[in-house]
Amino acid sequence: MPARQRDPLDLVSMRQLRYFGAAMRAGSFNEAARACAISQPALSEQIALLEQALDVRLFERAHGRAQPTPRARALERRLEASLAELGAALRGAQEQEHAVAGLVRIGLVHSYGGCWVLPAVQGAQAEWPRLEVALRRRTAQALTEAVLRGDVDLAVSFDPEPHADLEILPCFTEPIVALGAMGRRSRSVGLAQLAQRPLALLPSEYAMRRQLDSAFAARGMRPSVRMESDALDDLVRAARAGGMVALLNAAAALSLGVEKEAVPVSEAGLQRQACLVRSKVRLHTAAACHVWDALRDAMPQFPAPWRTRRQR
Numbered sequence: 586m587p588a589r590q591r592d593p594l595d596l597v598s599m600r601q602l603r604y605f606g607a608a609m610r611a612g613s614f615n616e617a618a619r620a621c622a623i624s625q626p627a628l629s630e631q632i633a634l635l636e637q638a639l640d641v642r643l644f645e646r647a648h649g650r651a652q653p654t655p656r657a658r659a660l661e662r663r664l665e666a667s668l669a670e671l672g673a674a675l676r677g678a679q680e681q682e683h684a685v686a687g688l689v690r691i692g693l694v695h696s697y698g699g700c701w702v703l704p705a706v707q708g709a710q711a712e713w714p715r716l717e718v719a720l721r722r723r724t725a726q727a728l729t730e731a732v733l734r735g736d737v738d739l740a741v742s743f744d745p746e747p748h749a750d751l752e753i754l755p756c757f758t759e760p761i762v763a764l765g766a767m768g769r770r771s772r773s774v775g776l777a778q779l780a781q782r783p784l785a786l787l788p789s790e791y792a793m794r795r796q797l798d799s800a801f802a803a804r805g806m807r808p809s810v811r812m813e814s815d816a817l818d819d820l821v822r823a824a825r826a827g828g829m830v831a832l833l834n835a836a837a838a839l840s841l842g843v844e845k846e847a848v849p850v851s852e853a854g855l856q857r858q859a860c861l862v863r864s865k866v867r868l869h870t871a872a873a874c875h876v877w878d879a880l881r882d883a884m885p886q887f888p889a890p891w892r893t894r895r896q897r
Contacts (some may be wrong), residue, residue, distance in 0.1 A: 596638035602664060604631045605643065609661045614651055674868045686715035687872040692728045692737035693720060696817065696833075697859065699840030702741055705883035709876055716872055725792060732862050738873040739863040741880065743834075744792070754861040756884050759835035760891055761793065761855045762847040765824030773851035776804055783811040785823035785831040791815070793834055793857070800852055817841060835891050849891050859884075 604621060608628070611617040618625040636643050643660070644651040653661075693702050698720070706718050721737060728740040733750060745753055763774045765785070780801065787794045801808050812823050817837050824831035834857065838847045861880055863869065869877075 593639060597635055598631075601631045601635040601638075602668070604628050605635055605657075606661065606664065606668070608632060608644070608651070609653060609657065670868050673870060676870070685709075685713035685872050685875045687870055688717040688719060689739075689870070689873045689876045690719045690721065690737040691739055691741065691876065692723050692731050693741040694725055694728065694743065695722055696837035696840055697741045698722070700836050700885040701859075701883065702880065705879045706876070708883065709879040713872075713875065716876070718876065729862065732864055735864070735867055738869065739861060739877055739880075741859070742862055743857040743859050745860055745862050750864060750866050752863050752865050754881065756859045756861060756881065757887075758856050758858055759887070760849040761797070761832055761852075762835050762838050762844075762849050762891065763830050763832055764821065764838065764843055764847040765828075765830035773849050775851050776800060776806060779830060779832070779850070780806040780808045782830045783809050783828065785812040785814070785820045785827070785829040786810055787820070788813045788815055793832075796855060796857075797832060800855055835887055836885060839885050839887065844888055844891075 604617065604623075607617040607621050608614055611620055614629055614632075615625050618628040621628060632643065641656055641660075642654055643657040644653055646652075691702065691706070702720065706720075710716050710718065721731070723731060723740075725742045725744065728737070728742045729745050729748070729751070731737045732740050733748070743759075745751065747753065763779060765782075786797065789795065789798065811829055812819070812827070814820060814823075817833065818841070820831035820833060821841055821843055823829045832850070833841075833847070835844075835847075835849070836859065838844050861877060863873075863877065
């Protein structure tokens with residue numbers, strides 16, 4: 586029966602990994618030893634013990650110099666990320682539950698700012714004055730990638746693609762709503778009515794616009810698009826002063842304060858799922874966990890006609 590192979594974590598020390606990282610950054614053992622405030626022979630000995638424990642040649646030693654091997658460079662890249670996560674875990678363990686502090690980076694789509702993210706953040710900072718928050722506005726696809734890369738601690742997005750490394754928390758379903766000159770006031774408006782009106786829409790690169798285009802095309806309709814803008818305020822002005830009908834997602838209408846003027850579009854499938862997104866594989870600070878909970882508990886409240894049966 587073969588002998589059980591020992592876990593490498595039982596064979597190496599944090600000191601050896603720290604000296605190895607210093608040697609990779611410094612470019613020579615002498616410079617690395619000075620950076621670590623130890624002698625060059627002591628640093629060389631620890632790196633030799635690391636190589637022996639891993640049974641891997643990390644440096645080629647010739648003519649008084651040590652050159653990193655390809656395996657050393659690969660190990661450094663993975664260790665850098667892992668040690669950063671370990672540092673975050675240790676710092677998180679030191680945080681006190683009653684004193685939430687530190688920076689939390691939140692990525693969000695534009696329309697969720699005013700009606701959801703900003704009120705939640707302001708409430709959290711009123712409770713925890715040492716909490717810092719950085720907001721980064723991105724497209725929905727870019728937000729998913731930012732979470733996976735670790736560029737943001739969490740994202741406030743919609744309809745994210747499932748991913749094994751992501752935790753996705755569905756929060757609410759929002760319809761598309763219409764704002765503007767639609768004749769007789771009603772509780773909803775259909776695609777056939779909208780196809781007869783001059784429309785103000787987001788540009789075609791936006792997911793909501795593509796959803797609308799597909800819905801019109803499926804019914805054999807060619808709507809009259811008179812204005813395109815990625816500035817939501819422009820769409821509202823076009824509806825109020827330009828005799829057009831603007832189509833917005835419900836959260837955008839709420840953020841812009843036009844919910845009393847808007848009605849939902851009565852078309853199955855013209856809606857999107859708002860979600861909180863964070864990594865499953867990265868460690869989260871206590872501050873990031875508290876902000877996640879604050880966002881979860883501060884979801885916007887839509888007028889009753891806009892809500893799905895599940896939300897009522």
